[in-house]
Amino acid sequence: MARNAPNPRALLSATILVLVVLALAPTRFTRWVGWFRNPLMILVAPLSGPLAALSSRAHEAVDPETDDPRGLVSREDLQRQLDEANQVSARALERVRELESLVTEYQRGVPPYRDPAVRKLEAARIGVNLSAGTIDVSRGSRDGVTVGSVAIARRSQHLVGIVTSVGPRVSTVHLITDRRLDPPLMVGLVVSDDVWKEQTFTDAPRCQLKADADGTLVDGAVPAGAADRMQTGHLVVLSDPSWPSAAQYCILGRITRIEPTDSPHYRKVVVTPQVDVSRVRSVILNIPEAPRAGGAP
C-alpha cells in the first residue's frame, strides 16, 4: 500500500510553529541551538576571512597607517613604539609593586595570590556582527582560547574587546565600543604621551568610561578638579581590577572632548578609540594560562 506524501502546507505550518517556539523560548531551553553555529562558522570562515582582510585593507587605504614610502619611520609608528614601551614600563612597575607586596606577604607568612601567566596568539578577523557589537576571529578552543581572553589590536597596544564565546575554531570578541559590554564601566587613567614613570600612575586622574552610541567612550560625571588636569589629546589607559590583568594599561583611546555639564562640579569627557575596533585586520589574543597543579593558589 502506498504511503500518503506529507502535505507541504502542513509541513510549512509545523515549521513555522517550531520556529516561533524556538524564537520565543528562554535561553535555558534553547542553549543547544548554539552548537550548530560551530560547523557553520567552520564552513563560512574560509570565505569570509579573506573578504574581511580585504575590507580591512580597503579601510586602511582610506585611512592610511602605512610607513613612509621613502623608508623613513612615520610619526604614527614612533607613537606606536612609544605606547608599547610605555605599556611595558607600566607593567614592569606594576610587577615591582606586586613583588614588593609579595615580599611583605612572605614575611607575614601568608601564601600570596599570583596572576596566571598569559599566552599571546594572533587571530585574523573573519566577520563582524554590527547589531551585536562583536567580531569573530579565527582562533578557537582548539588553539586554547578561553572565555575572558583579552583581544588587543595587532599593530598597537589598543584594547579591542573581550572573548565572550568560543567555538572549536572561531571565537567571538565583544567590542569595547558596544554598550552591552559586561562589565559596562571601564576605569581609565588619563596620561600624557610622555614616557611613563611610576609617578605618572599615582598622580593620573581617573574616569569611568561607558560606551556611547556613536562608538566613543564617555564619562558624564568627571569631578571638575580631575577634569581640569585632563586635556584633549591625552591618552586614556585601562586600569580596572574588574578586567583581566592582561588588559591593564592597554589603550582605550584619546580624549577628544571635555564638555561642561548641568552641574558646575562635573564635566563630560569623551574618549575616541584610536583604532576602528570593528575593522581591525587581526587581533592579539591574551589567553590566561591555567594554573599548574600544586602551584600557588
Added chain:
Amino acid sequence: MNWVVFIVFAYAALGMEWGLRDALQLGNLPVAPSFVMILLVFISLWATPMVSIVAGLILGAMLDMLNQLPARDGTDVVVLGPHALGCMLAAYTVVTMRALMFRRGVLSLAFLSVVAMAIAQIIVVSLLYVRSRYDVISIMGSGQELSSRLASAVATGVVAFPVGAALGLFKGLFGFDEAARKPFRIRPRL
C-alpha cells in the same frame, strides 16, 4: 530550482555578509546592506512560491546562526527563528508582489529588496524585543534597533543594483521552473 547552485550562491552570499559587510558600513553606525537578502529576493522573483519560502527558511536560519546576540550574563546566545521567520515572510511578500513588477528589471529587484528586508527586520526586532523582556538576551532599544535595521534595508536596495545585475547573468544556472515564469496577463473578456 537547482539546489546545488542555490547552495553555492548561498555560501557566497553568507561569506560576503559576514566578511564584507563592514566595508559597506555607514560610518560607525550599525547600518550595512545584506547580500543574503538580495539573493533571496532574486530567487523569490523567479522560483515557485514553495521553493521561495523554503529558500527563505534556509537562508534565514543561516543568518540566525551567524548573528548571535550578547546576553546579560556576559555570554553570547544563538536565537534560531527570528531571521528564519522574517526571511520566509519576506519571500512570501516578494512572491505575491512579483506579478505586479517587471521582473527582469534591476529596479524591481532593488525595490523589492528594500521591502523584503524591511519586513524581515520588523519581524526580527519584534521577536527579539519580546524575548528580551523575560530572557537574558540583550538588544539595544527597540526603536534604535529598528531604525538602524530599516536604514540597512535602504542600503540593501542601493547595493541590489550591481549585485542584482550580476545575479541576472547566472539566472540560467538556477534552472527556475517554467510554471513560475508565466508572465502577468489580463484574461480577455469572452
